[in-house]
Amino acid sequence: MTFSLTVLGSNSAIPTLIRNPSAHLLNANERLFLIDCAEGTQIQLRKYHIRFQRIRHIMISHLHGDHFYGLIGLLTSFHLLGRKDELHLYGLPLLKQIIDLQLEASDTTLNYPLIFHDLNSEGVHQIYEDDHFEVHSFPLVHSVPTCGFLFREKKPERNYLSGARSFAYCSDSMYAESTIGYVKEVTLLYHETTFMQAMADNARQKFHTTTIEAANIAMKANVKKLMIGHFSARYEDITPLLEETKTVFPNTIAAVDGLKIDI
Amino acid sequence: MTFSLTVLGSNSAIPTLIRNPSAHLLNANERLFLIDCAEGTQIQLRKYHIRFQRIRHIMISHLHGDHFYGLIGLLTSFHLLGRKDELHLYGLPLLKQIIDLQLEASDTTLNYPLIFHDLNSEGVHQIYEDDHFEVHSFPLVHSVPTCGFLFREKKPERNYLSGARSFAYCSDSMYAESTIGYVKEVTLLYHETTFMQAMADNARQKFHTTTIEAANIAMKANVKKLMIGHFSARYEDITPLLEETKTVFPNTIAAVDGLKIDI
Numbered sequence: 444m445t446f447s448l449t450v451l452g453s454n455s456a457i458p459t460l461i462r463n464p465s466a467h468l469l470n471a472n473e474r475l476f477l478i479d480c481a482e483g484t485q486i487q488l489r490k491y492h493i494r495f496q497r498i499r500h501i502m503i504s505h506l507h508g509d510h511f512y513g514l515i516g517l518l519t520s521f522h523l524l525g526r527k528d529e530l531h532l533y534g535l536p537l538l539k540q541i542i543d544l545q546l547e548a549s550d551t552t553l554n555y556p557l558i559f560h561d562l563n564s565e566g567v568h569q570i571y572e573d574d575h576f577e578v579h580s581f582p583l584v585h586s587v588p589t590c591g592f593l594f595r596e597k598k599p600e601r602n603y604l605s606g607a608r609s610f611a612y613c614s615d616s617m618y619a620e621s622t623i624g625y626v627k628e629v630t631l632l633y634h635e636t637t638f639m640q641a642m643a644d645n646a647r648q649k650f651h652t653t654t655i656e657a658a659n660i661a662m663k664a665n666v667k668k669l670m671i672g673h674f675s676a677r678y679e680d681i682t683p684l685l686e687e688t689k690t691v692f693p694n695t696i697a698a699v700d701g702l703k704i705d706i
Numbered sequence: 707m708t709f710s711l712t713v714l715g716s717n718s719a720i721p722t723l724i725r726n727p728s729a730h731l732l733n734a735n736e737r738l739f740l741i742d743c744a745e746g747t748q749i750q751l752r753k754y755h756i757r758f759q760r761i762r763h764i765m766i767s768h769l770h771g772d773h774f775y776g777l778i779g780l781l782t783s784f785h786l787l788g789r790k791d792e793l794h795l796y797g798l799p800l801l802k803q804i805i806d807l808q809l810e811a812s813d814t815t816l817n818y819p820l821i822f823h824d825l826n827s828e829g830v831h832q833i834y835e836d837d838h839f840e841v842h843s844f845p846l847v848h849s850v851p852t853c854g855f856l857f858r859e860k861k862p863e864r865n866y867l868s869g870a871r872s873f874a875y876c877s878d879s880m881y882a883e884s885t886i887g888y889v890k891e892v893t894l895l896y897h898e899t900t901f902m903q904a905m906a907d908n909a910r911q912k913f914h915t916t917t918i919e920a921a922n923i924a925m926k927a928n929v930k931k932l933m934i935g936h937f938s939a940r941y942e943d944i945t946p947l948l949e950e951t952k953t954v955f956p957n958t959i960a961a962v963d964g965l966k967i968d969i
Contacts (some may be wrong), residue, residue, distance in 0.1 A: 456783075456786050457782075457783045457786055457787070458748060458749050458752075458779075458783075460749070460752055460753060461815065482745055482746065482748070482775075482776065482779040483745065483749060484713075484745050485720075485721060485745075486721050486723070488747060489722070489723055490723060506808075506811040506812050507812045508778060508779055508782045508808070508812055512745075512775075512778055512782075512808075515771060515775055516721075516745040516771055516775045519720075519771045519775075520719075520720045520721075523719050523720055524720070533897075537807075537810075537811045541807055541808055541811060544803065544807060545771070545775075545801075545804055547800075547865055548769040548800045548801075548804060549769050549770045550849065550850050563905065577885065577951075586811065586813065587813050603857045613834055625708065
């Protein structure tokens with residue numbers, strides 16, 4: 444059963460010519476989930492040859508622009524390209540207001556059903572379930588209300604040898620012991636790593652995480668693999684961030700726009 | 707005195723890998739005006755090496771997404787990159803509400819003055835003036851309230867031989883005789899040409915203009931040069947649109963992302 448992640452943006456805050464801000468495509472048994480949707484995401488989807496009308500669910504972790512400014516453009520393109528299939532949007536309540544206001548401004552009535560699901564940034568909540576997967580949201584510690592997401596394969600019935608795979612997404616967050624509990628033993632943990640350890644003060648001030656801090660969360664949660672991303676635009680080459688993370692948690696990879704990995 | 711136009715997006719409706727939607731940078735005596743700001747405009751500005759913090763004025767012709775979905779991202783990037791200089795934004799009143807709501811959602815107070823100027827899509831209005839240039843808005847005929855913009859050099863005092871240069875921008879509009887009066891004898895007319903003449907019915911239905919119709923406006927208004935743009939994504943090669951326009955108005959050029967011309 445397919446369970447793969449494609450990175451559509453590995454930068455934080457502002458887009459550069461080499462890295463777009465946050466967006467990730469998760470394929471869970473051929474159902475496509477878009478997780479965050481920065482400006483330019485629809486271009487990234489085209490660039491990496493993803494048939495984006497197949498996306499059925501979009502989750503927005505929080506309302507900082509580098510995680511959702513590409514959403515209204517993508518929703519509009521779905522409409523202009525004749526989409527009829529329903530789309531499920533998961534976000535904090537203000538997101539609906541932002542989308543509605545912009546559709547109203549352009550006098551647009553979408554020709555497909557857009558179903559909005561309120562996220563609750565306090566506590567753990569199941570937000571999706573089908574025969575093979577379930578998704579929960581959990582709270583992260585950031586300067587604005589922010590949700591992480593946990594995708595978990597249901598226990599495979601026939602093959603007792605292979606465990607259920609899982610993916611946890613921690614978009615923007617400062618180092619928090621609470622996160623460890625939410626992402627315990629996942630197959631793949633994506634955790635933001637905006638800064639090198641030398642900028643730990645800066646990271647804390649801005650409610651972001653460093654390389655070593657992300658590695659510590661991965662280690663304490665005993666995850667199989669860590670992916671770091673959401674890099675500050677100040678780092679042209681992200682090799683040093685990867686190397687520093689690996690000193691604590693060796694099984695780490697770095698997000699790169701266009702990278703696709705099986706979970 | 708510099709008076710030049712850089713095309714940042716020549717497509718309509720949706721971005722493709724080869725053409726971005728509408729955005730144009732006008733340099734009028736080293737003052738930078740951004741005219742429309744589709745999703746991805748900040749990336750285009752980087753790509754074409756424009757020092758975008760120098761932009762002082764942004765005009766948004768109307769509230770269809772392919773003309774302003776890149777605005778909030780650009781305003782946010784100005785902020786994150788430490789801008790202090792004031793920025794003047796000209797748009798229809800609902801635009802301010804859209805921007806304010808998104809800044810509120812991300813708990814952002816811009817660290818530079820953003821001065822909003824309401825556009826009035828009925829009648830002709832002077833919206834800007836300095837020692838060398840003046841700018842007027844004028845009404846276009848589209849499915850939502852839409853403004854064109856006319857940039858006009860003030861009469862040069864010393865050199866009576868060279869006339870005052872001018873640039874008219876007609877973003878989204880169906881063919882309208884009224885437009886002819888507003889753009890009379892300009893040095894450069896940018897006029898949308900979403901469709902080939904064969905799709906004239908479609909154009910009218912969607913309040914857009916064809917090649918031949920744009921050429922007729924240019925001819926009847928006796929402009930020096932016509933630039934066509936805002937091409938439907940259905941046209942991969944825009945040469946046929948240019949050729950068709952030239953059958954009526956030979957001095958026509960086609961907008962191409964990155965093209966810079968002196969007016």
